[in-house]
Amino acid sequence: MKKIPMRKCVACQEMKPKRELLRIVRTPEKDVVIDLKGKKSGRGAYICYGSECLQKAKKRKSLDRALEVVISDEVYEQLQSEIEGYREK
Incomplete structure (x- = not known):
């Protein structure tokens, strides 16, 4: 078994299989991007595909601390649209 x-x-x-989580990466250039493939280099953080988790992370600034950078509202909007797109699949 693998x-x-x-x-x-x-x-x-919560601990979950890597494939069930959305990866957010802080690149070496200090940009914050969504990593759908899970292969980009840089510091990564994971979040569930749920609006509740995204709102909780934004309120507590969990992503900011995990990636050691301030996350812009634009990135949160991209995350929200990605989560909504995932639910439609």
């Missing part, structure tokens, strides 16, 4: 990599959501602190 081992399934587990990661922790920065908002709800």
Whole structure:
């Protein structure tokens, strides 16, 4: 049996399979981007595909702390649209 990599959501602190979480990356150039493939280089943080977790992370500034950079509202909007797109699939 193949081992399934587990990661922790920065908002709800639940351990889930890596494939079930959305990865956000701070690149070496200090840009914050969404990593859909999970392969980009840089410091990564994971969040559940749920609006509740995104709102919790924004309120607590969990992503800011995990990535060690201030996250802009534009990135939160991109995350929200990505989560809504995932739900429609």
